[in-house]
Amino acid sequence: MLADRIAIVGGGPAGAYAASSLASAGRDVLLFDEKLAWEKPCGGGLTDKAISRWPFLRELPAERNWITNCELIAPSGAKVRFDLDKQIAIFSRLTLNGLLLDRALNSGAEVVRERVVAIERQRGEWQIQSSSSRYSADYLILASGARNPFRSIFAPNLGPKNFIVAVGYYIPGTSSTVQVKFIDGLHGYIWIFPRADHFSAGICGHMEGRSTAELRQVLEEHLPEFGLSHESGKFYAHILPSLTPESLRNMQLCGEGWAMIGDAAGLVDAITGEGLYYALRSAELVSEAIVCGAPESYAIAAQQEIIAELERAARIADRFYAGEWLGGSVLERMVQLTGSSTRFRQLMRDLFSGAQEYSTLKKRVYRSLPKIAAEALVSTLWSSDSLPRSAAAAD
Numbered sequence: 464m465l466a467d468r469i470a471i472v473g474g475g476p477a478g479a480y481a482a483s484s485l486a487s488a489g490r491d492v493l494l495f496d497e498k499l500a501w502e503k504p505c506g507g508g509l510t511d512k513a514i515s516r517w518p519f520l521r522e523l524p525a526e527r528n529w530i531t532n533c534e535l536i537a538p539s540g541a542k543v544r545f546d547l548d549k550q551i552a553i554f555s556r557l558t559l560n561g562l563l564l565d566r567a568l569n570s571g572a573e574v575v576r577e578r579v580v581a582i583e584r585q586r587g588e589w590q591i592q593s594s595s596s597r598y599s600a601d602y603l604i605l606a607s608g609a610r611n612p613f614r615s616i617f618a619p620n621l622g623p624k625n626f627i628v629a630v631g632y633y634i635p636g637t638s639s640t641v642q643v644k645f646i647d648g649l650h651g652y653i654w655i656f657p658r659a660d661h662f663s664a665g666i667c668g669h670m671e672g673r674s675t676a677e678l679r680q681v682l683e684e685h686l687p688e689f690g691l692s693h694e695s696g697k698f699y700a701h702i703l704p705s706l707t708p709e710s711l712r713n714m715q716l717c718g719e720g721w722a723m724i725g726d727a728a729g730l731v732d733a734i735t736g737e738g739l740y741y742a743l744r745s746a747e748l749v750s751e752a753i754v755c756g757a758p759e760s761y762a763i764a765a766q767q768e769i770i771a772e773l774e775r776a777a778r779i780a781d782r783f784y785a786g787e788w789l790g791g792s793v794l795e796r797m798v799q800l801t802g803s804s805t806r807f808r809q810l811m812r813d814l815f816s817g818a819q820e821y822s823t824l825k826k827r828v829y830r831s832l833p834k835i836a837a838e839a840l841v842s843t844l845w846s847s848d849s850l851p852r853s854a855a856a857a858d
């Protein structure tokens with residue numbers, strides 16, 4: 464079947480990017496979003512991997528903050544600060560969504576500001592009912608985000624263990640350092656992401672573990688450590704997909720005349736919560752598959768490139784947050800080694816830039832371990848304070 468008339472439900476990064484790619488390729492695209500550009504709860508951080516793959520994210524005029532430093536804080540309070548060799552860009556989501564929706568419009572997509580309330584397949588075509596009108600299409604792309612209300616039409620619903628709760632505040636101010644703090648017993652972290660004129664300061668954790676109110680309280684208690692107060696901020700809360708390895712293995716991303724992309728499909732890294740790269744990349748892969756006349760090839764391409772990587776992250780996420788290593792927690796050791804080993808610090812830089820994938824992480828750690836251990840030992844024996852509470856790591 465030729466997917467000429469394409470309806471995309473959801474105009475966030477995934478839907479808007481797919482709309483611009485498909486409209487540029489001459490397809491007739493209807494893009495629905497109930498809010499259009501909005502401040503979707505998010506950190507707004509884009510890795511160098513994303514910025515390099517889609518240079519318009521760097522080049523188009525839009526307000527974003529370039530980050531040059533990172534501070535990691537262990538549950539004990541030990542800190543390490545290091546410079547990044549590849550900058551991270553932090554966008555407000557209002558700006559990022561607006562930029563992507565403008566590209567969709569300029570590529571010829573029809574952007575409809577309406578809420579989709581029902582989707583039905585009748586006689587080989589999709590009927591899409593919005594709050595005010597009815598539309599039809601040959602092919603349907605679901606890009607309606609983590610609270611995907613239409614998932615059950617296409618695939619089994621995901622249970623609570625496949626989601627993370629995230630709450631935060633937008634607080635006036637800015638800086639060029641991202642800060643990440645790990646908390647004892649939390650499968651998640653606090654982040655302070657400085658944007659052009661405000662911080663997105665938030666906390667995320669597994670839904671089964673903590674309630675939204677508990678997470679909010681933990682965040683409010685910790686904000687003063689960063690020189691911030693929730694009293695000057697605007698509160699937000701949302702959910703983040705964090706699929707189990709089993710859910711990822713059983714994932715069905717597309718079928719007869721339909722596909723799911725971005726958060727609607729659950730494509731988020733279970734360790735870092737990074738979803739923007741996967742939203743854009745899944746949109747790119749589905750568009751390429753449709754344009755080359757084989758929409759079903761999206762599932763294979765996404766499996767090889769996205770699902771396999773997300774599954775690797777999901778398999779080690781529990782041990783990352785709660786595991787023990789060398790007589791201490793993995794998180795404590797990570798902060799310690801980032802301060803004491805040049806090699807380990809470079810590994811952290813590469814993880815932050817997106818250059819280090821999980822597929823080759825194990826091999827790299829094995830290969831570098833003797834050198835990392837030697838550097839840590841030298842640092843322990845010859846530094847004036849072997850485990851500094853606060854260290855600025857220099858190469």
Ligand SMILES: Cc1cc2nc3c(=O)[nH]c(=O)nc-3n(C[C@H](O)[C@H](O)[C@H](O)COP(=O)(O)OP(=O)(O)OC[C@H]3O[C@@H](n4cnc5c(N)ncnc54)[C@H](O)[C@@H]3O)c2cc1C
Nearest residue numbers: 473475476477497505506507508579608629725726738739
């Ligand atoms: C607190 C928080 C912090 C995060 N921080 C980061 C980060 O720093 N970096 C990162 O890479 N990722 C981050 N993420 C993940 C990132 O926000 C998502 O992965 C990303 O937004 C997914 O894009 P999407 O287009 O798939 O979905 P969304 O951005 O959720 O877009 C879905 C769109 O669908 C529309 N929609 C939904 N239902 C309907 C309907 N019925 N009719 C019409 N329109 C509809 C919505 O209005 C929305 O615009 C964070 C997530 C959270 C919750």
